[in-house]
Amino acid sequence: MSPITSKKTSLDFSIESMGDLIRMRYRRILASFLLLIFSVYPGELGEVTRLAVFDAYTQVSVFVATTLIIFFSLEHFFKIDVGKVMEKGGAWQVPTASCLGALPGCGGAVVVITAFARGNITLGAMVAALIGTMGDAAFLLLAKEPTTYVKIIGISVFAAIICGWLVDKFHRGDLYSSEVKFLGHTVIGKLRNRDNFYMFLVIPGLVLGSMQLMQINIYDLGVIVFVIGLAGAALSVSIWAISPVNAVTASKDHPFTRTAEETSFVTVWVIAAYLAYEYAYAFFGLNLASLADAAWIFIPLLAILVGFVPGCGPQILITTLYLNGIIPFAALIGNAISNDGDALFPAIALTPRMAIIATLYSAIPALIISYIFLFWG
Numbered sequence: 001m002s003p004i005t006s007k008k009t010s011l012d013f014s015i016e017s018m019g020d021l022i023r024m025r026y027r028r029i030l031a032s033f034l035l036l037i038f039s040v041y042p043g044e045l046g047e048v049t050r051l052a053v054f055d056a057y058t059q060v061s062v063f064v065a066t067t068l069i070i071f072f073s074l075e076h077f078f079k080i081d082v083g084k085v086m087e088k089g090g091a092w093q094v095p096t097a098s099c100l101g102a103l104p105g106c107g108g109a110v111v112v113i114t115a116f117a118r119g120n121i122t123l124g125a126m127v128a129a130l131i132g133t134m135g136d137a138a139f140l141l142l143a144k145e146p147t148t149y150v151k152i153i154g155i156s157v158f159a160a161i162i163c164g165w166l167v168d169k170f171h172r173g174d175l176y177s178s179e180v181k182f183l184g185h186t187v188i189g190k191l192r193n194r195d196n197f198y199m200f201l202v203i204p205g206l207v208l209g210s211m212q213l214m215q216i217n218i219y220d221l222g223v224i225v226f227v228i229g230l231a232g233a234a235l236s237v238s239i240w241a242i243s244p245v246n247a248v249t250a251s252k253d254h255p256f257t258r259t260a261e262e263t264s265f266v267t268v269w270v271i272a273a274y275l276a277y278e279y280a281y282a283f284f285g286l287n288l289a290s291l292a293d294a295a296w297i298f299i300p301l302l303a304i305l306v307g308f309v310p311g312c313g314p315q316i317l318i319t320t321l322y323l324n325g326i327i328p329f330a331a332l333i334g335n336a337i338s339n340d341g342d343a344l345f346p347a348i349a350l351t352p353r354m355a356i357i358a359t360l361y362s363a364i365p366a367l368i369i370s371y372i373f374l375f376w377g
Contacts, residue, residue, distance in 0.1 A: 025242055032241040035271070039230075048282050052274040054226060057233040059212060060270045062205040064139040065263040067104050069199070072255035075107075082111045087120040094164035097125035098157045101132030101343075104142060105262070106312065109133040109343035117351050123171060126347075127358045128164030131365060132156050135341020136266045136312035137319040143209065144323050152336050159337060159365040167361055186244045188261070191254040194239060198260040201232040236267035269312060273320040292326050300370035303331035307338030307366065308359060310348065315339045334370030338362050 038049040082100070086093050100108035112129035115121045134141070134152065141149040205228055211218050218225050239260055249258040292299055306314045315335060322332040340347065340359060347355035 028241045028243075032237050035237060044282065048278050049275065050226075050230065052278045053233045053271055054229040056267060056270040056274050057236065058205055058208045058218075058229045060140050060143050061232065061236060061263055061267040062202050062209045063143045064105070064136065064266050065199070065202045065259050066206055067139065068107070068259045068262055069255055071103065071105070071107050072258045075251060076255050082115060084120065086112075086115055086125065089121075091165075093121050093125040094128045094168065095161050097121065098128040098132040098160035098164060101129035101160065102134075102153050102157050104134075104136075104138040105266075106133060106135050106342040109135075109341065113343055113347045113351075116354070122168050123354060123358065124164040124166075124168030126354065127167045127361045128160040130340045130343065130347075130358050131160035131163055131337055131362045133339075133341055133343055134336045135315050135339055135343070136269070137315040137336070137339070137341070139266065140270060140316055140319050140323070143213070146213075148329075148332075152333060155333060155369065156337055159369060163361065163365050171357075187250045188244060188253050188257050191256055194235065195254065195256040195260045198232075198235055198239065198263075199256050201228065201235065204228045205232045233267060233271065236264040237271070239264040240268045266312065266316075269316050270320075273317040276317065277320055277324055292321075292328075296328070297374070299327050300331045300334040300374055301367075303327065303335040304338040304363060304366045304370065307335045307340070308363075310340070310342075310344040312341045315341060328374065330370045330372075330374035333373055334366045337369060338366035 035049070035053075038045060039053060040046060041049070086096055089096055097112045100112050102108070109129045109132070112121065112126060116123070116126040132153075134156065138149065138153075141152065208218050208225060208228065243261055243264065245261050245265075249261050251258075253261075303318050306318055309315075318327070318335045318339075319332065321327045322329070338359075340362070344355065344359065347358070
């Protein structure tokens with residue numbers, strides 16, 4: 001067991017474990033320190049940075065946290081073994097897996113990946129979950145354009161079910177036990193003070209985010225608005241910087257702990273995507289819309305290829321580009337179908353050969369559907 005996988009139950013890390021974390025996470029700590037410098041820097045740089053960080057938290061993070069706390073609480077308190085339930089589902093495995101994958105975030109898809117690695121479900125069900133998931137980018141789209149999100153999920157689930165059934169018909173994909181690897185989860189242990197404080201900040205943050213969805217100008221409500229948003233974002237970045245978790249939290253941890261950890265991970269990537277766009281526009285005069293227009297026929301293909309990259313960060317960037325009018329809906333739907341989000345990490349760790357096959361299968365509907373929308377949508 002690595003130094004950072006200790007099941008400590010104290011509310012704070014000991015000096016030894018904190019030292020281990022600093023050695024393990026020095027890149028994250030350095031990135032957090034640079035973000036702090038940019039945020040307090042005088043002039044336009046600081047202003048642009050603070051506003052992007054604030055928007056990332058109030059427009060996305062609070063909705064991520066709200067969804068995750070519901071999902072994790074149901075899993076934690078009702079202790080439902082989804083894999084065992086799906087094993088008895090027969091032909092309904094594929095529709096069930098696609099719906100689990102379509103849940104915002106990567107939690108549902110990760111559950112399906114684990115069930116496949118345990119031999120509970122077919123390869124078609126695994127493919128369906130990976131096609132259905134949009135990863136953490138779903139939270140961003142859901143917060144900003146809920147109608148577009150519903151459209152994306154509807155198309156993705158339909159494509160996932162059809163493709164999953166076809167895969168099961170022509171490629172059963174027997175899983176060899178020698179390929180399965182153990183995926184260890186870092187168990188944090190007892191509920192921490194920062195987890196409680198994180199959930200406390202989510203409540204007013206959710207109110208602010210909801211007001212923005214209702215087109216209410218929250219920027220005129222006074223300095224307290226920015227204090228709440230920036231405090232929540234700062235706590236997110238600090239949790240991420242010294243987090244002992246690499247990809248997926250352990251089901252043994254408290255729902256508050258899991259929500260704080262996974263929301264913080266999403267928050268950092270959303271901040272990065274927001275800053276990339278704002279900096280490119282404000283300081284470099286980069287007109288991404290013109291570049292996209294010039295290479296319009298290749299944009300969906302590029303978005304699909306980005307979807308092959310493990311993790312949710314690149315997918316959040318694609319969604320941000322769409323929301324800012326840089327790329328068309330065809331590119332967004334292609335990326336949404338091809339990307340596997342964080343679910344690809346446990347898939348590669350547990351069953352690498354089948355993970356690659358499933359990812360390649362997801363490219364087929366992504367290409368077909370994206371270019372249908374590009375030419376006729």
